[in-house]
Amino acid sequence: MAYINENYINLNSNYLFSTISKKIKEFREKNPNSKVINLGIGDVTKPINKYSIIAMNKAVKELSSEKTFKGYGPEQGYEFLKSKIIEYDYAKKNIDILLDEVFISDGTKSDISGILDIFSKKNKIAIPNPTYPVYFDSNILKGNGGKYLKETRSYENIYYLNCNENNNFIPDIPEQKIDIIYICNPNNPTGVTFTKEHLEAFVSYALKNNSIILYDNAYEAFIQEKNIPHSIYEIKDAKKVAIEFRSYSKTAGFTGIRCSYFIVPKQLKIYFKGKPTLLNDLCKRRQSTYFNGASYISQKAAASIYSNKAQNIIQSNISYYMKNAKILNKFLKSKNIKTYGAINSPYIWMKIPSEIDDWEFFDILLNKYSIVGTPGIGFGSNGKGYFRFTAFGKKQDYIKAISLLSDYFD
Numbered sequence: 001m002a003y004i005n006e007n008y009i010n011l012n013s014n015y016l017f018s019t020i021s022k023k024i025k026e027f028r029e030k031n032p033n034s035k036v037i038n039l040g041i042g043d044v045t046k047p048i049n050k051y052s053i054i055a056m057n058k059a060v061k062e063l064s065s066e067k068t069f070k071g072y073g074p075e076q077g078y079e080f081l082k083s084k085i086i087e088y089d090y091a092k093k094n095i096d097i098l099l100d101e102v103f104i105s106d107g108t109k110s111d112i113s114g115i116l117d118i119f120s121k122k123n124k125i126a127i128p129n130p131t132y133p134v135y136f137d138s139n140i141l142k143g144n145g146g147k148y149l150k151e152t153r154s155y156e157n158i159y160y161l162n163c164n165e166n167n168n169f170i171p172d173i174p175e176q177k178i179d180i181i182y183i184c185n186p187n188n189p190t191g192v193t194f195t196k197e198h199l200e201a202f203v204s205y206a207l208k209n210n211s212i213i214l215y216d217n218a219y220e221a222f223i224q225e226k227n228i229p230h231s232i233y234e235i236k237d238a239k240k241v242a243i244e245f246r247s248y249s250k251t252a253g254f255t256g257i258r259c260s261y262f263i264v265p266k267q268l269k270i271y272f273k274g275k276p277t278l279l280n281d282l283c284k285r286r287q288s289t290y291f292n293g294a295s296y297i298s299q300k301a302a303a304s305i306y307s308n309k310a311q312n313i314i315q316s317n318i319s320y321y322m323k324n325a326k327i328l329n330k331f332l333k334s335k336n337i338k339t340y341g342a343i344n345s346p347y348i349w350m351k352i353p354s355e356i357d358d359w360e361f362f363d364i365l366l367n368k369y370s371i372v373g374t375p376g377i378g379f380g381s382n383g384k385g386y387f388r389f390t391a392f393g394k395k396q397d398y399i400k401a402i403s404l405l406s407d408y409f410d
């Protein structure tokens with residue numbers, strides 16, 4: 001008989017997106033002539049820039065000839081991509097990264113959950129609330145949660161970094177000793193960003209406590225304002241405490257291509273019986289055991305995004321999304337609705353303006369206006385009373401949505 005990993009039984013299913021899909025389906029059946037305006041899309045909609053398409057075509061062609069064929073590549077990724085990352089994403093910001101500090105992979109979702117394999121189940125883990133659900137779920141599935149405490153409906157090893165109106169959704173540093181800290185900056189779902197000072201406080205906490213920061217930087221390319229760090233390594237000594245994760249998914253529309261990377265600096269140490277070990281060595285060990293490398297084609301595509309020509313298209317796609325965010329945010333603000341985000345990220349996090357609950361608000365938007373967004377409660381208990389819109393849709397949908405909603409908020 002085979003036994004199941006019981007954590008799969010214990011973790012509540014995330015009903016959020018399936019509930020949303022079900023509600024949309026029911027609405028469509030009842031209103032076959034009404035077009036749903038989806039402002040909840042968590043995926044990019046703009047096609048991939050033509051220079052990456054050319055690069056992928058070329059890579060495919062190479063695979064078709066015996067002379068240029070590529071089989072397994074290096075588990076940590078090809079040097080042609082790693083050197084571009086070092087040059088454009090780091091050296092330009094005066095950050096030195098070594099070739100073997102870069103790990104190329106197929107997505108931040110798998111990277112940030114897979115890395116947990118290296119860590120003990122004894123760690124105390126700080127997760128933002130509200131959060132990108134992967135951080136919490138992957139820890140529970142791996143058995144890192146510890147005992148489930150029924151009274152408080154929480155896990156003994158999980159510490160919530162509470163984000164709410166009082167701290168403008170930027171968490172305070174933990175009040176107890178934490179071993180692993182998740183930071184998502186710019187944030188999904190709230191769209192807010194840490195300033196340099198906020199990030200310095202977390203790095204300084206981590207240095208003091210020998211904690212490790214898992215820094216999810218998937219939305220770096222959306223940063224518009226000057227004082228927002230583009231990398232955690234802009235903070236002094238952050239290399240001693242932080243792993244930075246980046247993805248081509250949102251940056252370059254690669255959600256379907258799959259390519260990402262993470263940086264594990266050689267200064268980053270982890271302790272076994274008080275003795276320091278290089279985390280980088282353990283990551284290499286893990287990567288080469290579980291992974292045979294991201295595809296040659298997707299790595300060639302990723303390397304192609306750094307040219308000026310490709311960057312022009314990529315930046316114009318990002319501007320398009322950010323204009324959507326601006327249109328919606330400006331409208332909500334004009335109706336005196338409290339919003340967060342929308343400036344350095346493709347997310348608009350709004351406070352629901354009356355005493356109705358998240359799902360009631362969802363139902364009103366859908367049934368009265370054919371508009372879809374995401375109830376904040378789906379991202380954690382502190383999301384209650386909030387609603388997330390994304391900027392990944394079409395401009396005309398945002399314009400239509402604000403004209404429809406104009407009377408509702410009056």
Ligand SMILES: *Cc1c(COP(=O)(O)O)cnc(C)c1O
Pocket residue numbers: 106107108109110132184188216218247248249250255259260
């Ligand atoms: C979209 C997203 C990612 C990217 O995941 P990939 O697996 O690289 O597509 C990572 N983190 C957050 C918070 C995201 O929203």
